[in-house]
């Protein structure tokens with residue numbers, strides 16, 4: 036441990052429980068990592084970055100105590116949910132305390148109006164299962180739902196399954212309120228409601244530790260899964276775009292893959308067809324047959340259809356969508372990495388054509404639709420990129436931007452560069468208010484100039 040070993044003893048005595056202060060090197064290393072290795076660029080930057088100790092609080096009062104101590108001793112604090120982020124968001128750059136929130140995992144209440152009140156460490160899969168018992172479900176969730184925490188989703192995620200109907204996490208007042216602890220000489224618990232939630236949302240834990248979250252749910256639907264193969268990517272995209280855009284379809288997932296992406300999905304080989312593009316759907320069971328009929332009329336081959344039996348369903352098609360697609364690709368060939376893009380609804384085909392013309396098989400299309408805050412259906416994408424050099428990757432990003440494709444760059448390790456930083460600077464302003472010394476996840480909000488970092 037590079038930090039003074041007395042810090043661990045002092046924090047243990049504050050908590051009155053030494054077992055929740057971990058200095059065992061291997062465990063600290065494990066809890067300092069996330070999925071940053073998805074990016075060959077971040078891998079080089081973040082390998083070997085590690086905290087000095089892990090602290091596992093069980094309530095907001097303990098977090099206040101720990102933050103008061105760290106403030107007084109100029110110790111960095113990096114919040115951690117489940118560590119499934121894929122941009123090094125939860126990797127401490129300056130050592131210090133890793134604040135592991137996994138023990139704060141209570142669902143306090145699911146209110147009659149469908150708002151869940153939760154602690155940050157609750158796993159999204161647990162929340163989804165509990166919500167469904169009382170006829171609600173998550174509006175949107177990452178494909179890492181089983182492991183990922185609610186606090187981590189708010190801190191570092193954006194959207195996922197469900198976003199085609201309900202938008203991303205920051206849209207449609209899905210996050211109703213967040214209580215967060217500040218990093219000041221006397222840490223406060225501050226309630227952010229309405230627009231003020233955007234101060235804390237997607238700030239990577241740089242400006243407050245979320246301790247209580249009010250999350251709006253949506254009425255539960257009986258879902259079915261459906262996989263449809265098409266001879267060409269164009270036909271698959273036309274069909275999926277039509278279903279995504281038509282509000283009469285009740286859907287939770289519309290994902291389109293160019294071949295050879297489906298060839299990476301070995302556990303669900305039976306849903307794929309050699310050489311063909313593939314679309315995965317989650318649709319209301321009541322509409323599943325109609326969807327199959329519509330797909331056949333458009334030249335589709337229904338390769339799988341069946342009821343969705345919750346997160347333990349096998350196959351679970353969502354396990355191959357959103358950023359899981361990248362994971363399967365890396366499993367097949369380590370040279371694959373990815374981008375996160377939003378195409379223009381009106382010119383998406385022309386944009387894709389130009390990308391193919393310039394980069395050929397170096398870019399493989401994996402499309403995910405989501406509803407924007409203004410109601411527009413966005414043809415989003417997490418395309419696979421066959422990585423050769425950082426220069427070539429940057430060339431692709433520049434070209435995307437040149438032709439009007441928005442890129443949330445997953446190969447940078449700061450909030451501002453990642454594409455979801457607010458142009459009204461509310462996250463930065465909150466950091467200036469709540470963390471004037473710059474001790475929360477230091478180095479990740481680069482427009483903030485820290486004064487008191489010790490290393």
Ligand SMILES: Cc1cc2nc3c(=O)[nH]c(=O)nc-3n(C[C@H](O)[C@H](O)[C@H](O)COP(=O)(O)OP(=O)(O)OC[C@H]3O[C@@H](n4cnc5c(N)ncnc54)[C@H](O)[C@@H]3O)c2cc1C
Pocket residue numbers: 069070113114115116117118119120121124125136155176177178179182183184185186187188189190191192193194195196238239240241243244245246357358359362476
């Ligand atoms: C295979 C794979 C698929 C993925 N798919 C998606 C997807 O579909 N959609 C998506 O949005 N993301 C996706 N992700 C990214 C990630 O899984 C999600 O964003 C997830 O919700 C993060 O939750 P976590 O608990 O693992 O957070 P962590 O990785 O632990 O933390 C994420 C960030 O939030 C901060 N944080 C954690 N808890 C708090 C808190 N209480 N208060 C303040 N800050 C906090 C951390 O400091 C960190 O900066 C994927 C990642 C992988 C590896």
